[in-house]
Amino acid sequence: MCTGNCLDLQFSAxxxxASAGIAQLSACLKAQGLPAHKAGDVKIALAEAINNVVEHAYAGVTPAQVKVRCRLNQDWLEILISDTGNPLPGFRVPEGMPSALGSSRDELPEGGFGWFLIHELTSDIRYERSNGCNRLSLRFDFPDAE
Amino acid sequence: MSLTSKTTDSAQIITVHCDRIDAAMAIQFKEEMRQEAEGGAARVVLDLTRVEFIDSSGLGAIVAAMKQLGSDRRLDLAGLHPFVEKVFRLTRMDTVFKLYPTLGDALASAAD
Structure with a gap:
């Protein structure tokens, strides 16, 4: 599962x-040499993307599997997340506008931060829908300068 | 997830005994916060020292916990790991909550 620099994991949605899968992927990536300063960013983006699959892609349909494939290189990481749930609205990556905080305590948002965090923490996001399958690719660049 | 609570002269301290607050435990966290906080002091300090990971669902659960305290009580957060603090900063929730590096800092500030 954690061999070489390619890592595959599959779990039910x-x-x-998902919580256990995210923890396992995160630990494997660290063991494979993901730079420590990037590990937190990767974990949260991965968690938000997988939570979206669990909560939205499989909403109203029987939850199936989530497949995650990670490719770790010297200065970049690509994570491909696949599922057979509902497509993203409009068949595209949602925009990353953060929820407004509102003007009072009662108006404070309790959600709506997921895609904002994914946009903030990744270098590139790609989405493709084909043959009833969603494929979301998250890329993280970590040039030596950091 | 488990929470424990104790009360000092000036505040109720609720400690999270779990390394993450995520989508899988957000609902349970919110419910346990309601039970622990009931009838406590006006100031509640949530000790997050053991929490190494939080996602947006966990963040939402903390916001919900703050709302359910009602308008005459406040929720401060203590012991944030750098990564947990980053999530608060990115979502600008650091402008909503008072964040303290340690529980000691949070309790010391009550004396001000």
Whole structure:
């Protein structure tokens, strides 16, 4: 599972399996040499993307599997997340506008930060829908300068 | 997830005994916060020292916990790992909550 610099993991699209899967992927990536300063960014973007699959792609349909493939190179990481749930709205990556904080405590948002965080923390996002399958690719660049 | 609570002269301290607050435990966290905080002091300090990871669902659960305290009580956060603090900063929730590096800092500030 954690061989070379290619890492594959598959789990069922439930909140608890996703939580365990995210922790496992994150630990494997660290063991494979993901720079420590990037590990937190990768973990949160990965978690938000996978949570979206669990909560939205499989909303109203029988949850199936989430497949994750990571390719780690010297100065970049690509994570491909696939599922067979509903497509993203409009078949494209949602914009990354953060939720407004509102003007009072009661108006404070309790959600709507997922795509904003993914946009903030990744270098590139690609989405493709084909043959009933969603494929979301997240790329993280970490040039030596950092 | 488990929470424990104790009360000092000036605040109720609720400690999270879990390394993450994520989508899988957000609902449970919110419910346990309601139970622990009930009838406590006006100032509640949430000790996050053991929490190494939070996602947007966990963040939303902390916001919900703050709202359910009602308008006459406040929720401050202490012991944020750098990564947890980053999530608060990116979402600008650091402007909504008072964040303290350690529980000691949070309690010391009550004396000000």
């Amino acid at each position: 439930t909140a608890s399996d």
